[in-house]
Amino acid sequence: MSSTLDHKKPTTAAPAGSARGAAASVLRLRELPVIIALVLLVLVTYLINPLFLTPQGIKDLLLNATIVMILATGQTLLIITRNIDLSVGSMLGLVAFGTGSIFAAMPDIPIAAVFVIGMFFGALLGAINGLLVTAAKVPALVITLGTLYVFRGLNNAWAGGKQYFAGDRPDAFGALSVDTVLGFPIITLLAIVVVAAVAVYMAGTRPGRDLYAIGSDPDAATAFGIKVSKRVFLAFLANGALAGLAGVLYASRFNSVGATTGTGMELTVVAAAVVGGVAIFGGSGSVTGAALGALLLTTITSSLTALRVDKFWQQAIVGVLILTAIIIDRVASLRTARKLRISEARNV
Amino acid sequence: MSETTSTTGTAAAPVADNTRPLASEPKGRTGAARILAGRDAITIYALVAFLIYAAIAIPRFASPVTTGFLLLDVIPVLLIAMPMTLIIITGEIDLSVASIAGLASALMGVLWAGGMDIWLVLAVSLLAGIAAGMFNGFLIAVLGLPSLAVTIGTLALFRGLALVTIGDNAVANFPKPLTAFFTSKLGGTGIPTVMIGVVAVIVFFGVLLHFTPFGRGLFAIGYSKEAASFVGIKVARSKFWLYVASGAVSALAGIYWTLRYTSARSDNASGLELAVIAAVLLGGVSIFGGKGSIPGVIAGVLLIGTLNYALRLARVSDVVLITVTGLLLIVSVVAPSVGSAIKQWRHTRRVRRNFTAGSS
Numbered sequence: 001m002s003s004t005l006d007h008k009k010p011t012t013a014a015p016a017g018s019a020r021g022a023a024a025s026v027l028r029l030r031e032l033p034v035i036i037a038l039v040l041l042v043l044v045t046y047l048i049n050p051l052f053l054t055p056q057g058i059k060d061l062l063l064n065a066t067i068v069m070i071l072a073t074g075q076t077l078l079i080i081t082r083n084i085d086l087s088v089g090s091m092l093g094l095v096a097f098g099t100g101s102i103f104a105a106m107p108d109i110p111i112a113a114v115f116v117i118g119m120f121f122g123a124l125l126g127a128i129n130g131l132l133v134t135a136a137k138v139p140a141l142v143i144t145l146g147t148l149y150v151f152r153g154l155n156n157a158w159a160g161g162k163q164y165f166a167g168d169r170p171d172a173f174g175a176l177s178v179d180t181v182l183g184f185p186i187i188t189l190l191a192i193v194v195v196a197a198v199a200v201y202m203a204g205t206r207p208g209r210d211l212y213a214i215g216s217d218p219d220a221a222t223a224f225g226i227k228v229s230k231r232v233f234l235a236f237l238a239n240g241a242l243a244g245l246a247g248v249l250y251a252s253r254f255n256s257v258g259a260t261t262g263t264g265m266e267l268t269v270v271a272a273a274v275v276g277g278v279a280i281f282g283g284s285g286s287v288t289g290a291a292l293g294a295l296l297l298t299t300i301t302s303s304l305t306a307l308r309v310d311k312f313w314q315q316a317i318v319g320v321l322i323l324t325a326i327i328i329d330r331v332a333s334l335r336t337a338r339k340l341r342i343s344e345a346r347n348v
Numbered sequence: 349m350s351e352t353t354s355t356t357g358t359a360a361a362p363v364a365d366n367t368r369p370l371a372s373e374p375k376g377r378t379g380a381a382r383i384l385a386g387r388d389a390i391t392i393y394a395l396v397a398f399l400i401y402a403a404i405a406i407p408r409f410a411s412p413v414t415t416g417f418l419l420l421d422v423i424p425v426l427l428i429a430m431p432m433t434l435i436i437i438t439g440e441i442d443l444s445v446a447s448i449a450g451l452a453s454a455l456m457g458v459l460w461a462g463g464m465d466i467w468l469v470l471a472v473s474l475l476a477g478i479a480a481g482m483f484n485g486f487l488i489a490v491l492g493l494p495s496l497a498v499t500i501g502t503l504a505l506f507r508g509l510a511l512v513t514i515g516d517n518a519v520a521n522f523p524k525p526l527t528a529f530f531t532s533k534l535g536g537t538g539i540p541t542v543m544i545g546v547v548a549v550i551v552f553f554g555v556l557l558h559f560t561p562f563g564r565g566l567f568a569i570g571y572s573k574e575a576a577s578f579v580g581i582k583v584a585r586s587k588f589w590l591y592v593a594s595g596a597v598s599a600l601a602g603i604y605w606t607l608r609y610t611s612a613r614s615d616n617a618s619g620l621e622l623a624v625i626a627a628v629l630l631g632g633v634s635i636f637g638g639k640g641s642i643p644g645v646i647a648g649v650l651l652i653g654t655l656n657y658a659l660r661l662a663r664v665s666d667v668v669l670i671t672v673t674g675l676l677l678i679v680s681v682v683a684p685s686v687g688s689a690i691k692q693w694r695h696t697r698r699v700r701r702n703f704t705a706g707s708s
Contacts, residue, residue: 086622136681136685136686138685139636143682145622146681147678148622149674149675150670150671150674152670153672156671274497280497315507315511316508317508318505319502319505319508322504323498323502330493
């Protein structure tokens with residue numbers, strides 16, 4: 001085993017540090033295309049329709065992005081490890097309805113407790129996914145397609161025709177998505193904190209880097225001594241907890257929660273991650289990129305409205321955006337591969 | 349393991365090697381046993397067992413009315429499942445099928461409302477499906493982009509184009525004889541007349557997959573793209589045509605949907621892609637590619653269809669149906685791995701026993 005590892009060439013560490021090196025590394029950022037697209041989109045929309053960037057306009061933009069941002073963060077953890085979770089929409093629905101039921105049963109429960117319960121509930125659902133995927137060694141796509149139906153069915157059975165409305169929940173809970181701090185809605189700030197925390201975890205800690213290693217080459221990761229199953233399981237758990245958080249926030253942000261809450265959300269979430277530069281085959285991409293992708297996808301809808309583009313065009317444009325993101329990613333990875341080949345050839 | 353830590357020392361003791369097959373152990377099923385105990389055969393047994401149970405236990409189940417409604421309901425999934433089977437066998441996926449069906453439906457509505465001849469309308473809708481399939485095929489087979497990501501994109505794109513085409517209108521005044529034909533039955537059997545066309549599609553894909561070099565090539569691609577291209581299989585070309593076929597059949601399903609419900613809307617057949625994939629996987633097709641069969645998939649589609657229909661007849665509420673679909677899918681993929689884990693454990697135990705018997 002170790003003898004095969006010895007044959008590996010020493011990695012070619014690029015001498016960086018100079019100003020030019022820094023500029024080049026900014027240009028190589030995977031998130032760069034999505035940042036440029038976002039800035040251009042906001043700028044052009046603002047120039048044509050200045051009402052787009054009023055405080056209220058900005059607030060709406062951020063509020064619309066918040067929930068997808070959190071879900072995309074969790075999804076990124078999984079996509080990086082070559083997994084996927086299609087059941088996020090159903091998990092969000094279950095937790096959102098659960099939140100409604102809790103408030104209906106115990107109107108005086110502290111809001112923080114609801115958040116904790118919601119995240120635990122989500123983590124439990126995520127653990128079911130994770131256990132099935134890691135124990136049975138079945139692709140996550142299939143398992144989570146199954147749990148998408150199962151969780152949705154449970155939600156249907158639980159909710160029936162019942163819906164909980166914003167009036168059933170304490171005002172302070174709803175205020176979370178109305179009140180702002182420095183122009184940012186509170187739930188958006190919460191989302192940003194979550195994204196930042198996960199981003200730091202992924203970039204700077206051993207378990208975070210392990211997830212990238214697993215996605216790059218699961219066999220190599222195993223040979224290197226990474227506990228692949230455990231890490232993947234925990235990624236599913238974390239994704240579930242984040243979906244739970246998103247579910248609680250959904251109940252705060254939207255008027256009604258019922259049997260169909262969150263239906264069809266899974267593809268939007270995966271799309272956000274893909275647009276944000278997360279490679280669908282694992283191993284590369286970042287949480288920040290995925291969150292920006294979510295922001296871009298939701299912003300495009302609002303800016304098309306502000307530009308008075310026929311609303312029927314929105315979905316088609318989202319589709320084009322996803323395809324563009326994949327092609328850009330492909331071109332970038334081809335260039336990196338060529339560069340690596342050249343530098344490796346020099347190094348022999 | 350000692351050999352992973354020491355690089356210089358020779359292997360001190362022979363280690364029980366559970367990868368080496370034993371002479372005393374059957375190497376794998378052959379002949380009839382392979383067909384009768386295969387993964388897809390199990391789905392067929394499950395279908396037959398369930399049909400018998402339902403006919404006995406559920407009142408009003410065994411009747412021509414059942415056959416009629418059951419088949420009318422499963423036709424869209426059954427149609428799309430055919431090309432989907434071939435695509436998944438090559439190790440790819442197509443999530444945009446339902447959107448292509450929606451696009452075909454929307455086009456039908458607009459063109460018919462615009463006064464075009466109905467046969468021309470049908471032809472244009474079918475061509476639109478083929479064009480959509482070619483677009484997918486170009487991105488996946490020619491540019492080599494990952495199919496999962498591409499078809500998530502085209503899922504949004506084609507559904508978006510359907511919205512652009514017809515907006516939130518619905519067109520319902522299709523020619524009466526045509527819509528009546530699409531719900532008509534073959535005599536007193538209860539079998540819908542359109543099943544003739546559906547069977548033709550099934551036979552086409554069944555023969556293509558199981559009895560042609562092209563079909564054998566698809567299995568090879570699913571096992572290993574590199575190996576397949578080394579033995580002369582045109583991987584990119586095969587994939588391209590599969591996506592074209594998928595687009596064409598999805599458009600047919602869209603046309604069927606429109607005429608069966610007499611309504612052309614942009615959201616027709618939305619969400620159908622997951623139902624199709626669930627049915628295909630339940631039918632024993634491996635999501636990794638390289639394994640699967642058309643009979644198994646037909647059984648998978650019919651099993652989900654009958655189960656839903658029977659539960660509805662038995663007044664089990666709709667909410668349970670969706671859970672059953674999900675559970676079936678999970679069990680169908682988890683059970684084989686549990687089975688193979690048990691087989692592996694027994695194999696290891698036998699190797700150990702042989703090993704200790706041999707060394708003493």
